[in-house]
Amino acid sequence: MRSVGGVISEISFKFFIQFLFYTFLFTTFNVVVLSIFVAEHRKNSGYLEVQWLVALALCGLFFFFSLGMLASSLHLAWLNISTIESLTRHTKVWTLAILIPRPKDFHESQANRDNPIPVVIYPSTVMPSSSSSSSGTAPPREFAILSTEPGENPFDIGTPLENLKEIMGYSLFDWLLPIKPSPCADHSRQESAYRFGPVVQRLKRKAGLESF
Structure with a gap:
């Protein structure tokens, strides 16, 4: 959309909400x-002019449109989900690959489990490491495959306010001024591109991953 210079995404969703908020105020x-x-014109002249009624009706139309869009966008930010995810949020099951810090200890703990947790290795073949010498190799990493219950959102931080902060920022100026990008657009975390919530912490405890 023209208001944010392109498609509404994790980078521009914050700016879109700010645009809707200021449009709603306007x-x-x-x-x-x-x-x-x-009202004053009718009181002074005793009649209503059609063009002013049409202008008022158009203003009211844009008022309700901006209010609806703002409420819908805040609801998505409140839940920390996207528009597509909201369509199946009550039934959706997430399958997550969680990094195993110490694979050897994890495999030993899985030896006595009736239903061992599936594990994937990435990359499946050893690839050259860009940070090492040309003859060095980067060891593959192992990930435990965990699944949520239907309707659980692994990216729900736990409270609506914390979810909003992931979109809008951590200060009042971040909320009001379209300067800084959303915290959720920072993908520097080692564990995940996005911040995990209590659902993933529960899954990790259940899988015994928190002890490694």
Whole structure:
């Protein structure tokens, strides 16, 4: 969309919400001022002009449109989900690959389990390491495959306010000014591109991953 210079994504969702918020304030101001003007005009002249009623109706249309879009966007940020994810959020099952810090200890703990947790290795073949010498190799990493219950959101931080902070930022200036990108756009975490919530912590405890 033109308001944020492209498709609404994790990078621009914050700016889109800010655009909707200020649009909502602007349309609210227009509706209030125009309503007062129309009421005063009718009081002084004794009749209503059609063009002012049409202008007021258009202002009201944009007011309700911006309010609806703002409420819908805040609801998604409140839950920390995308529009597509919201369509199946009550039934969706997430399958996650969780990094195993100490694979040897993890495999030893799995030896006595009736249902061992599936594990994948990435990369499946040893690839050259860019940080080592040309003859050196980077060891593959192992990941435990965990699944959520239907309707659980692994990226729900735990409280609506914390979810909003992941989108809008951690200070009042971040919320009001379209300067800094969203914290969720920072993919520097080693564990995941996005911050995990209590659901993943519970899955890790259940799988015995928190002890490694």
